[in-house]
Structures are given as structure tokens and as C-alpha cells.
Amino acid sequence: MLLQEKYPEEIKGILARFPHKKSAVLPLMHLAQEAYGFTSREAMQEVAQILDLDPTHVLSLAGFYTLYYEEPVGKFVLEVCNDLACALRGADEFVQMASRKLDIPVDGTTNDGLFTLKTVMCLAACDRAPMLQCNLKFEEHLDEAKFDALISRLRAEAAAEKAEPSIVEQISAFAK
Ligand code: FES
Structure with missing residues (x-):
């Protein structure tokens, strides 16, 4: 639960920007990428849990968009x-x-x-x-x-x- 421990205020702020919390999935994935360094399975599961989404759905988004990194990347x-x-x-x-x-x-x-x-x-x-x-x-x-x-x-x-x-x-x- 690194994301929720490290960024509780940011998560609250992101969720407040959307009428339906599921719509916050992409910004939360960015936050998770910052926290974990990449969109690890653990990170995407945490995003899914926060948003009450199927983890498979979040993982499929991470695989679709090229600005989400499924492995650690360089500077x-x-x-x-x-x-x-x-x-x-x-x-x-x-x-x-x-x-x-x-x-x-x-x-x-x-x-x-x-x-x-x-x-x-x-x-x-x-x-x-x-x-x-x-x-x-x-x-x-x-x-x-x-x-x-x-x-x-x-x-x-x-x-x-x-x-x-x-x-x-x-x-x-x-x-x-
Ligand atoms: S083919 Fe369009 S930027 Fe390379």
C-alpha cells in the first residue's frame, strides 16, 4: 500500500476532480508510476483497489499507453x-x-x-x-x-x- 501511505493527499485531490472515481484511473496510474518507478503489478493492483476496478482492466491500460512503463526505466x-x-x-x-x-x-x-x-x-x-x-x-x-x-x-x-x-x-x- 505504498501509494496510499506516500500520497494520501494527492489521491484525495485526484479523486475530488472526477464525478465518478473510476474516471480517475489514468492520473492515479501516473501517481502510482511515480511512487513505484514503473507500473508494476503491485502498483496497478493498488490503483484498482482504490477505484474498485478489476486489476486486469488497470493492467490492460498500462499495457496500452506508451507513457506507462511496465519495467523500470532510466532517467x-x-x-x-x-x-x-x-x-x-x-x-x-x-x-x-x-x-x-x-x-x-x-x-x-x-x-x-x-x-x-x-x-x-x-x-x-x-x-x-x-x-x-x-x-x-x-x-x-x-x-x-x-x-x-x-x-x-x-x-x-x-x-x-x-x-x-x-x-x-x-x-x-x-x-x-
Ligand atoms: S511517423 Fe509520424 S512522427 Fe514518426
Whole structure:
């Protein structure tokens, strides 16, 4: 019951925003993701219990939306679009290059916990393909040099402890 112990006021506030408590499922899932670091089975069961929902329903939502992470993720989540427009502009090769340079497979996280690499469907920036989303921020017209620069910048930010909040923290703040 980590969620209810850690965020009793936030839960109350979220529930107060909706006429039917079941409608609060997505914001509560964001809160649970912040509390647990990802949408673990335990976290989703807790959300289901608060809302009197079937846990299977909450778990299916977590699997459907790409901003819910079913496994722990790194501080920076690099979500490379590999849908049609981006694929036509080299997204698959870009993903291979990123995977090689970070030394992780798609859906993997670097050993230092900094980067998770994912592929996602269209992010509605097709005219700026190939592109990726890093912690909700778009990086567009990508090539290898831009990727190298991005990774260097993020590593420097993390080293200087000036890095932006993690993706989990950003999503949670956005949902509040
Ligand atoms: S196909 Fe990549 S942003 Fe649309």
C-alpha cells in the first residue's frame, strides 16, 4: 500500500476532480508510476483497489499507453518513432545505431541507469522525421551527429546534477 501511505493527499485531490472515481484511473496510474518507478503489478493492483476496478482492466491500460512503463526505466527515456514517415527517413537504421552506441537492445536500459531506448508509433512530427522523444521533449531531423550531441549533453547534465526530472517525474507532474 505504498501509494496510499506516500500520497494520501494527492489521491484525495485526484479523486475530488472526477464525478465518478473510476474516471480517475489514468492520473492515479501516473501517481502510482511515480511512487513505484514503473507500473508494476503491485502498483496497478493498488490503483484498482482504490477505484474498485478489476486489476486486469488497470493492467490492460498500462499495457496500452506508451507513457506507462511496465519495467523500470532510466532517467532519460529515448523513444524513437519508427512509424511509416520516420521509417522512410531511416528510423530503423537510426535505432540500430542508437542501440549500438548505448550498448543496449531496444527496451533496454544502460547499466548506469541513465538511458532507456524504446521504439514508438507516430508522435505526430512526421514532417521532422526521423525524430525521437526524450522525456516528453522532441528531438527532430535526427542523424548520428545529433544523436551523439544529445547523449553528450544529457550525460553532462546528469553529471552536473542539473538534469531535468526523470520521465516518470515529468509525466506525473503533467498529470497533476
Ligand atoms: S511517423 Fe514518426 S512522427 Fe509520424
